[in-house]
Amino acid sequence: MSERRWAGLLLAGPVAILMLLLQVVPLLLVVGTSFTDWQLGGPAPALVGFARYRELLADPNFQASAAATLRYVLMVVPGATGLGLVLALLISGCRRGRSLYQTIFFLPYIATLAAMSMAWQILLHPSFGLVNQALEAIGVPATNWLRDEATALPVLVLIGIWHETGFAMVFFLAALASVPTELHDAARLDGMGAAWDRFWLVTAPHIGAMTLFVIVVVTAHALMTFDTVAVLTQGGPGNATRLLLFVIYQEAFAFFRTSQAAAATVLFLIAALLLGALQLRLGRRREGA
Amino acid sequence: MAKLEIQGLSKRFGATAVLHSISLTAEAGEFISLLGPSGCGKSTLLRIVAGLEQADAGSIRLGGRELAGVAPRDRNVAMVFQSFALYPQMTARENIALPLRARRLTRLQRLADRFRLDGASRCVGAEIDRQVEALAHTLEISALLDRHPVALSGGQRQRVALGRALIRQSSLLLMDEPLSSLDARLRVQTREEIAQIQRQFGVTCLFVTHDQAEAMAVSDRIAVMLHGRIVQLGTPQEIYRAPRSLAVAEFIGSAPLNRFALDLPPDGTVQFGEVPLGMRAPAQAGKSVTLAFRPEGLRLAAAGVPATVRRIEYHGAEAFLRVEHAGRTLIVRTGAAALPAIGAPIHLAPDPAAALLFDVEGKRVAIEPLREPAHV
Amino acid sequence: MMLRWQTLLRHGLLLLAAGLVMLPMAWALLVAMRPQDAILSTDILALPQWAAVTRNFARAFEASPLLRFIGNGALVCALILAAQLLLMVPCGYALAKLRFPGRDLLWGCVLLGLMVPAPVLATPLFVMVAWSGLMDSVAALVLPWIVSSLGIFLMRQFFCRVPDELIEAARLDGLGEMDLLVRVLLPMARPTLGAFAVISIVAHWNDLYWPSVVITSAERATPPFGVMLFQTQEAGTDYGALMAGSLIIAVPLVLVFLLLQRRFIEGLVAMK
Numbered sequence: 001m002s003e004r005r006w007a008g009l010l011l012a013g014p015v016a017i018l019m020l021l022l023q024v025v026p027l028l029l030v031v032g033t034s035f036t037d038w039q040l041g042g043p044a045p046a047l048v049g050f051a052r053y054r055e056l057l058a059d060p061n062f063q064a065s066a067a068a069t070l071r072y073v074l075m076v077v078p079g080a081t082g083l084g085l086v087l088a089l090l091i092s093g094c095r096r097g098r099s100l101y102q103t104i105f106f107l108p109y110i111a112t113l114a115a116m117s118m119a120w121q122i123l124l125h126p127s128f129g130l131v132n133q134a135l136e137a138i139g140v141p142a143t144n145w146l147r148d149e150a151t152a153l154p155v156l157v158l159i160g161i162w163h164e165t166g167f168a169m170v171f172f173l174a175a176l177a178s179v180p181t182e183l184h185d186a187a188r189l190d191g192m193g194a195a196w197d198r199f200w201l202v203t204a205p206h207i208g209a210m211t212l213f214v215i216v217v218v219t220a221h222a223l224m225t226f227d228t229v230a231v232l233t234q235g236g237p238g239n240a241t242r243l244l245l246f247v248i249y250q251e252a253f254a255f256f257r258t259s260q261a262a263a264a265t266v267l268f269l270i271a272a273l274l275l276g277a278l279q280l281r282l283g284r285r286r287e288g289a
Numbered sequence: 290m291a292k293l294e295i296q297g298l299s300k301r302f303g304a305t306a307v308l309h310s311i312s313l314t315a316e317a318g319e320f321i322s323l324l325g326p327s328g329c330g331k332s333t334l335l336r337i338v339a340g341l342e343q344a345d346a347g348s349i350r351l352g353g354r355e356l357a358g359v360a361p362r363d364r365n366v367a368m369v370f371q372s373f374a375l376y377p378q379m380t381a382r383e384n385i386a387l388p389l390r391a392r393r394l395t396r397l398q399r400l401a402d403r404f405r406l407d408g409a410s411r412c413v414g415a416e417i418d419r420q421v422e423a424l425a426h427t428l429e430i431s432a433l434l435d436r437h438p439v440a441l442s443g444g445q446r447q448r449v450a451l452g453r454a455l456i457r458q459s460s461l462l463l464m465d466e467p468l469s470s471l472d473a474r475l476r477v478q479t480r481e482e483i484a485q486i487q488r489q490f491g492v493t494c495l496f497v498t499h500d501q502a503e504a505m506a507v508s509d510r511i512a513v514m515l516h517g518r519i520v521q522l523g524t525p526q527e528i529y530r531a532p533r534s535l536a537v538a539e540f541i542g543s544a545p546l547n548r549f550a551l552d553l554p555p556d557g558t559v560q561f562g563e564v565p566l567g568m569r570a571p572a573q574a575g576k577s578v579t580l581a582f583r584p585e586g587l588r589l590a591a592a593g594v595p596a597t598v599r600r601i602e603y604h605g606a607e608a609f610l611r612v613e614h615a616g617r618t619l620i621v622r623t624g625a626a627a628l629p630a631i632g633a634p635i636h637l638a639p640d641p642a643a644a645l646l647f648d649v650e651g652k653r654v655a656i657e658p659l660r661e662p663a664h665v
Numbered sequence: 666m667m668l669r670w671q672t673l674l675r676h677g678l679l680l681l682a683a684g685l686v687m688l689p690m691a692w693a694l695l696v697a698m699r700p701q702d703a704i705l706s707t708d709i710l711a712l713p714q715w716a717a718v719t720r721n722f723a724r725a726f727e728a729s730p731l732l733r734f735i736g737n738g739a740l741v742c743a744l745i746l747a748a749q750l751l752l753m754v755p756c757g758y759a760l761a762k763l764r765f766p767g768r769d770l771l772w773g774c775v776l777l778g779l780m781v782p783a784p785v786l787a788t789p790l791f792v793m794v795a796w797s798g799l800m801d802s803v804a805a806l807v808l809p810w811i812v813s814s815l816g817i818f819l820m821r822q823f824f825c826r827v828p829d830e831l832i833e834a835a836r837l838d839g840l841g842e843m844d845l846l847v848r849v850l851l852p853m854a855r856p857t858l859g860a861f862a863v864i865s866i867v868a869h870w871n872d873l874y875w876p877s878v879v880i881t882s883a884e885r886a887t888p889p890f891g892v893m894l895f896q897t898q899e900a901g902t903d904y905g906a907l908m909a910g911s912l913i914i915a916v917p918l919v920l921v922f923l924l925l926q927r928r929f930i931e932g933l934v935a936m937k
Contacts, residue, residue: 006765008764008768009766011759012755012760012765015755019812022808023781024774027781094679095672099927104687106926107690108686110867110922111690111915112892113871114871114873114893114914115892115915119690165686166686170930182374183376185336186370193360193361197396224782227871245874248784252878253791268785272781272782273781275780
């Protein structure tokens with residue numbers, strides 16, 4: 001028994017040490033720093049309690065960021081989840097081409113978003129972009145999509161949905177595949193054979209757990225949006241697209257307001273932890289079900 | 290109840306032909322089993338009758354009405370599935386009521402009735418509830434009506450599935466191996482109940498199974514299916530005693546068939562080893578045939594074919610002896626009193642009336658006693 | 666009859682959606698194949714020209730070391746994955762099958778690590794990197810990620826599902842711990858490891874945040890960061906080259922995905 005104990009320590013020891021160094025200590029540092037007034041390269045830090053948090057929450061710029069992030073998440077999540085479900089429903093009814101469709105719709109999730117953002121930028125270019133040209137052809141005036149305060153965030157939302165839908169779709173496809181076909185047959189014989197009826201009678205009850213799971217995961221992804229902001233808008237115009245993670249990045253590595261960044265990070269962390277805990281709970285429940 | 294007429298039904302999936310010109314008639318109120326090994330096409334046939342698949346050719350008439358192009362819900366057909374296919378989110382009551390609610394209430398009314406909003410739909414809903422309760426009483430599941438399928442045992446779910454199928458009083462009841470997910474003891478008990486309910490309701494029933502004992506126990510007639518064809522349609526007795534082919538003979542019957550390949554002499558007399566049976570098959574004179582006996586067709590006797598007992602399978606009221614004769618193993622059924630010992634030499638007397646003779650292609654051929662008049 | 670109509674509608678909708686989804690990539694490809702004046706014109710239907718193709722792609726390679734970016738991406742991802750595998754397999758096994766002091770604490774930390782997103786740790790890690798003089802290095806890109814909570818979690822779950830009898834039988838046959846791990850358990854774990862590998866590679870290849878923190882030069886840039894670099898290089902004029910460069914950067918991972926898609930998607934779903 002004792003030999004096994006040593007084996008255990010030997011096998012897990014390196015991970016434990018590295019985890020301490022690379023994850024636990026940094027985490028504690030972030031939380032700790034948020035309660036100080038430290039700036040990188042500045043004098044020794046002093047504890048200031050919740051001052052940074054109070055400043056942050058009172059700062060209209062941060063409030064605008066939080067609002068923008070919330071709006072972004074509240075648009076991307078239903079969009080990607082709903083579209084993913086619709087696509088999954090359509091694909092699962094196909095006899096041929098399933099694999100091809102699955103690949104095509106999943107591609108945006110894989111393709112490097114930074115590179116794809118450049119492609120989107122060209123597509124949306126105010127003068128020669130395809131979108132504006134098509135709109136002008138039908139008489140609608142062109143818009144500078146990424147530089148107009150009213151449209152910048154919706155554009156990022158669109159790209160976010162484009163990016164995440166395939167991800168949601170893949171999970172829904174798996175859930176739909178697990179619905180027993182005999183239930184669909186029984187529904188047809190019982191007189192509930194129409195697609196709408198069968199969806200509510202057979203499909204929806206079966207995919208409830210997966211739907212919740214997908215919502216949680218997509219929300220977590222949406223919360224961590226950084227690439228599109230960094231490449232396309234850098235937070236502008238004005239504060240329209242200053243999503244949370246971009247704000248944290250700027251505070252920490254552009255302005256070096258380290259303690260403010262730490263406070264914002266902690267807030268971000270709380271949201272992520274809530275979602276992560278939900279994800280674990282839901283994942284465990286699905287495994288047991 | 291109605292008469293079911295299937296004519297020339299064919300189906301292929303891609304390049305594989307699954308059903309070859311199937312024809313079958315079930316009289317009103319008759320219980321017909323579709324019996325066959327897995328892959329013989331019986332479930333496909335059932336699904337086509339239900340309207341869940343389309344046939345490539347052929348026609349199906351129920352009560353004189355052609356079913357081609359008619360949606361499953363309008364065919365007046367009900368089905369019990371192998372996995373029961375109960376909606377897990379609904380109670381037993383709601384499961385059984387669903388076929389009625391789907392037909393008598395529109396979608397809006399269903400929604401309104403659920404929340405008890407609309408008076409007219411409440412009336413219909415109440416009437417439906419009464420019917421459900423009456424049927425549940427007949428099926429003895431009244432106490433289970435408010436449970437969800439997950440809280441029911443296999444046998445209980447089976448009855449709820451049956452209730453859902455019977456509630457509409459359809460002309461035809463289809464059952465796709467409804468007993469295969471039950472344990473052995475429950476299976477025997479449940480098949481009796483199903484047979485009884487079918488008689489009570491008088492509904493024409495098409496029952497798919499791969500278990501020949503099950504089919505023989507409950508059916509009025511059995512359609513034996515092999516490789517997408519009905520190879521024999523008849524009563525259980527006909528199929529057991531007069532199987533049309535070697536394949537059917539081997540498929541039916543709990544114990545294995547004893548079969549011997551032999552070449553008949555020019556005069557067509559049939560012998561079992563050195564023992565003449567006193568039977569002949571003139572049409573097969575000089576040809577290769579297969580002679581077969583079921584285990585009960587070989588009896589222990591004082592004289593006859595010599596054999597040695599190798600193993601005894603004791604079944605309480607009877608026993609199956611595995612005996613060795615001329616290097617091959619035969620199976621003999623006998624009463625359990627006065628069993629011989631293992632290794633003991635015995636003699637087997639074949640019963641000529643139980644002899645089955647098949648030609649070189651496996652078709653059964655006539656065999657008659659040597660003395661006139663012949664009667665088999 | 667009705668079924669035919671439904672199928673037509675279904676595929677019609679799916680094809681329309683597929684077209685829309687592929688639009689950005691398709692358009693980028695088209696732009697990368699046109700000369701500058703055609704791009705700037707309002708002629709949507711301008712045909713690609715071979716001369717433009719060679720010119721744009723050549724220009725893209727000139728302006729920024731694209732192959733270098735891709736090479737860096739491959740190197741960094743490979744190093745991270747190798748380190749992750751080396752650490753997570755023994756650790757997962759120990760957590761699942763062995764008892765040692767601090768086991769539950771470690772498992773708790775793994776679960777916590779699953780819920781903490783990477784950017785949260787960026788600032789202190791940045792300070793550590795700067796303090797140890799590793800800024801703008803491969804080490805800075807690789808080291809923070811060598812302990813993968815997801816990897817350890819998956820391995821522990823996998824090993825928990827391996828019946829104890831199997832391991833005891835192997836021990837009775839005389840296999841030592843190392844042999845057991847390498848010769849018996851590792852082959853069994855291959856599908857899980859494969860799925861994890863794909864997830865790790867995709868995540869780290871596409872990561873923009875951390876490279877943006879520690880990378881300053883083009884020599885060390887990974888593909889997404891490289892995009893940002895050559896965006897500033899081309900500074901909004903040479904669209905053809907810009908699109909060519911973007912496509913070159915995006916293609917490797919897409920190709921790998923196309924080759925391994927089934928493995929990847931199965932793994933993703935199995936991992937929930």
